[in-house]
Amino acid sequence: MKKEIKILFKIQAVLKRCGYFDISRISREVLEYINEKNISIESVLKEIESGKPWEYICNKASFRDKTFFVNEDVLIPRVETEQIVEIAKDNLDGIKNIVDVGTGSGCIIISLYKELGNKFNYIGIDISDKAISIAKRNDTDGYIKFVKGDLLDNIELNTPTLYIANLPYIPKEMYENLDRSVKDFEPKIALSGGVDGLKYYKKLIKQIKNVNSILIMEVEPSTIPKLKDFTHNLDLHIYKDIFGRERFIRLIPSPQV
């Protein structure tokens, strides 16, 4: 058997043991990484066996066919989140500004800019300095304005705005039971949404005051009933994700909430 095939099998066995799904693709990426960095296969397999996600080892994550730099200071972009970009693109009538609240690696706002061009004013916000630096690093065109801030505290917009938010939304109890590869490696500040998972969304909805604006949020499906109560069923539309779960909410905010 050729040496390379033997190594691939060895990598695949470890990936399988660690619960990876896309073993064939990732094993090839691991092999490429080992060759490129000229490091020992054992050191990489040890990291994989520790439960560290592959994206944090190779510092790359894919989102809408583009590659983003990631490390343990930002969430690894999820495949279901890619859909929020599509939903955003369907809700742009009259919109002047696109604001991504909780931008993390910048994957959402950067994808929108790459797909829509410079017709809008693009802003990415995060409370984490480290996330802001990573988002800036990923914004290779430098067109997007990245602002450090607690939700909308540091920005004021008076023209119609599309707000997109994938804020921490995992309810406290659910967070405690997350898989080790998530809880031990991904930042808590990116995941934990308080007792009911709506801590940040409730505050954000109250903050939006500019008229003709739209808010699109990614949520934990089980939190939707409470969100409906909070917004008094105000012009709220639910979208399912690629796995058939109610995952995205489009809301027309109102000063009454």
Ligand SMILES: C[S@@+](CC[C@H](N)C(=O)[O-])C[C@H]1O[C@@H](n2cnc3c(N)ncnc32)[C@H](O)[C@@H]1O
């Ligand atoms: C679920 S991650 C989403 C990251 C990225 N948008 C994505 O979809 O992969 C949530 C992000 O919200 C940020 N965040 C948490 N609390 C925040 C707050 N109060 N204001 C602004 N950003 C916040 C976290 O630092 C994290 O980067």
